[in-house]
Amino acid sequence: MKKIFYSLLIIISFLQNANASSPQVPDYIIFKGDTIPVYNLILEKYFQKIEKSDKGSLFGLKFREGGSFNCWRGYQAIYEIENDSLFLKNIIDCGERKIDQIASEQRIKEIFSENVKNGKVYIDWFSGEFSLRNGDLLRWDGVFHKTFENEILIKVKDGKISNVSKIENYIDEPNRINRKYGDTISKIIFNELYKLNWNNKNDFDCSELYLVTIGKNGEVSKVIMPEYQTKEEINKFWDEGEYDYCIKAVLKGLFDLKFDILKMNGKPIEEIVYLEIWVEDDGKLENWTD
Template sequence: MRKTKNIIRSIFVIVILFLSQNSFASPQMPDYIIYKGDTIPIYNLILEKYFQKIEKSDKGSLFGLKFRDGASFNCWRGYQAIYEIENNSLYLKNIIDCGEKKIDKSASENRMNEIFGNKVINGKVYIDWFSGDFTIPNGELLRWDGVFHKTFEKGILIKVNNGKVSEISKVENYIDDPKRINRKYGDTISKVMFNELNKLNWNNKKDFDCSEKYLVTIGKSGEVTKVIMPEYQTKKEIKEFWERNEYNYCLKTVLKGLKDLKFDILKKKGKPIEESVYLEIWIEDNGKLENWTE
């Protein structure tokens, strides 16, 4: 029997975004890129990488821009950058105040000149410090970490090598298979998992109580590959709160209950990714889960 038994009866499901953690809790304004005449938001802080490279990203007030201290909650970096692709090269075109609707070209030029000096040519800077890739979004929003990073259903992947655009390709980040479970939206995943686990009879002869928080991994193939209890990671933690047989039983039961699910494939920049789903399940006396989310 579990040493510390929970008595709260509820189920709470949160889909956790892959990808990256950020210490800033407020949603952040994007940067922009001018591509084929359109100005489009992008979610890759290319200019910020430059400031980090020269180790000046946390100096407070820099070049007339307010960075960390005093910056607004939804624009902690204190500026927004506008980029442009021209002649297969990536340029920095403007540095503007957060939320600036009409660009103050004079102020932008002053910032550019003070930061980059003679690297400013014809009012823009060749981005020779950046190698990597970023996506120009298209289609519906698939996932968002709640702060900055977003993944869209479709996009244009731009690969860059020291400022030179080496490849431009269209990518799709979602494979919609009619034979698989739709996972475009987080609530779809939560409902499916709840219904699947609720098919099980959680009453057992050993009277194990599996009411707990679980982290379920949906693998790159769209199938559940792993289940853990995030609050109990070390042997010491497990031994302190659980009997080993009960701990193993609960993990295996949740994994077994979800193993036959096959979800659509989710991608990032055109490549399949894993996704983690946080589940908190509480078991009623009749061996069923009560869904308080509806």
């Protein structure tokens, strides 16, 4: 009975959080004749700014409530860059393949009224930057944001395009470790730790889940155990000195690793890698990473 009850809790939790954690469809932008996915929700930011984001039904759209798992916002926006200016061109239902122009125009007019010119809206509320894919996929957060090896970075000031540049988000150096594919990094880290003998005179057991941070310079900068965040938790579940020993042992074991530089929007970023290990009685490691 306890197992059944626990399973029900998992199912309920999944249903409650499915919208927030499901992969989301992007908006689109028309740029130099191409229609390209864009992962910066410009129209959504406008709704949040005018505090209309929590209404269950907005301008004929099923907004929030009743939205599909892969489109929690209840719509997709299509933007266009024309004459160095950014415009909102369409608001469509999620996954709409053939655009209903009449419905789209009605939605835009109801939201922006007199600001609609020639069926479009000049996006004067947006200042910032967004990038467009111009190469292979490099990273995906599993829900929405995607980073590509090469991108076109577009900077905007009050709806006016201020700069367009090509950027690289990956520096491939021959004397560093390749990490183009995120799913291989934990294996590389495990293989480095596997070289060590984990037997020690204090009989400390370092079997645990770790989060390993690769810094902006491509070197391991930090190791934590995410399940033990406070001194109280550490003292409760770990013998004296054991926690510090294991953290330092993992850090030391990864000290010599130097990875290629990973970027987002052309700027170096940190990356956190999930790793779970099990230490056998003979001091050898098993990789328990999912």
